Amino acid sequence: MDTYFKIYKSDDNYKRFDEDKLQQAWYVMNLIRHFEEKSIDVYKKGLMGGSLHSYIGQEAVATGVCMNFDVQDQITISYRGRGQALAKGADPFYLFAEMLGKVDGCSKGKGGPMHIASRKNGILGANGIVGGGIPHAVGAALTAKYRKTNQVAGTFFGDGATNQGAFHESLNLAAVLKLPVIFICENNLYAEMTPIRNSVLNEDLAERGLAYRIPSVVVDGNNVIDVFEATKEAIERARKGLGPTFIEAKTYRLEGHMYGDPETYRTAEEVKERRKEEPLLKFKELCMTKNLLSEEKMIQIQNKAKDEIEKAYLRAEKSKQPEMEEIFTDVY
Ligand SMILES: Cc1ncc(C[n+]2csc(CCOP(=O)(O)OP(=O)(O)O)c2C)c(N)n1
Numbered sequence: 001m002d003t004y005f006k007i008y009k010s011d012d013n014y015k016r017f018d019e020d021k022l023q024q025a026w027y028v029m030n031l032i033r034h035f036e037e038k039s040i041d042v043y044k045k046g047l048m049g050g051s052l053h054s055y056i057g058q059e060a061v062a063t064g065v066c067m068n069f070d071v072q073d074q075i076t077i078s079y080r081g082r083g084q085a086l087a088k089g090a091d092p093f094y095l096f097a098e099m100l101g102k103v104d105g106c107s108k109g110k111g112g113p114m115h116i117a118s119r120k121n122g123i124l125g126a127n128g129i130v131g132g133g134i135p136h137a138v139g140a141a142l143t144a145k146y147r148k149t150n151q152v153a154g155t156f157f158g159d160g161a162t163n164q165g166a167f168h169e170s171l172n173l174a175a176v177l178k179l180p181v182i183f184i185c186e187n188n189l190y191a192e193m194t195p196i197r198n199s200v201l202n203e204d205l206a207e208r209g210l211a212y213r214i215p216s217v218v219v220d221g222n223n224v225i226d227v228f229e230a231t232k233e234a235i236e237r238a239r240k241g242l243g244p245t246f247i248e249a250k251t252y253r254l255e256g257h258m259y260g261d262p263e264t265y266r267t268a269e270e271v272k273e274r275r276k277e278e279p280l281l282k283f284k285e286l287c288m289t290k291n292l293l294s295e296e297k298m299i300q301i302q303n304k305a306k307d308e309i310e311k312a313y314l315r316a317e318k319s320k321q322p323e324m325e326e327i328f329t330d331v332y
């Protein structure tokens, strides 16, 4: 049986990351962070509709995973999925335009922050239904296998989603049919206002993958290099026809479940403690202590990411509102 349960450690993984990869990881994590910060600013001003679920604190997962995907590989994401969309190459302009309800939005401004998609970038779509994207990714993997396209599918979901029936059906089918799909569980310790300790007895969710005989890996989700390495191996297995992998990325969401969440279910001290381990800080410390990138270079990359986000937002602001007649199109 080729099933294993593994815990990735960070000690010397960084030695396998060349300067290009270090810069890319830093850039993408900053792109996501600025995008999310900008979104909160804009949302606060009442310029965006729908609900806004921040990805701040989880940037290393999207970045480390998606750095391994090719453009034609396909992913599904959740209502918190703008980070993964950016990491998969989506243009921030189309995302902002969508969130502002403009015609240039990736869903023509009709979906809002929870409905990001981009066929061109292999982003099959976000889902407001918890766990809803998991079977879609399994379907994409089945199609890829049937058509022999060599594509891999990835699906991002939370700890809470692993209690959904669709999650279990998807894992079982993917295991039995040996499908090229990577299950990426972002265990941020909360499902809305419910702490994980109140909903499951075994908090090591990777063991749920093992129950279906899927090789399963626990990784520090705040360490972009570890996430990258774990995914690299998973994708290699998938492309060789060896079937799915389950990756549990242990992370933490630094903002409320959604904008306006009073966060009465956790203490400010807990969040403050967790902030010391947040992924951008962690990466910066690693680069400084191991002399991987100069501080000057890191600041330059940060500014470049911020600049790209600001420009994308200004362009999106200028995009038009949809015409009234549009209300009857794309409706099923
Ligand atoms: C089927 C379904 N049940 C309940 C909800 C309400 N709901 C929205 S987000 C959420 C929590 C999901 O938690 P988790 O899977 O850990 O993802 P996270 O929000 O932490 O990223 C719930 C219960 C929903 N959207 N869909």
Ligand SMILES: [Mg+2]
Pocket: 158, 159, 160, 186, 187, 188, 189, 190, 191, 192
């Ligand atoms: Mg969660």
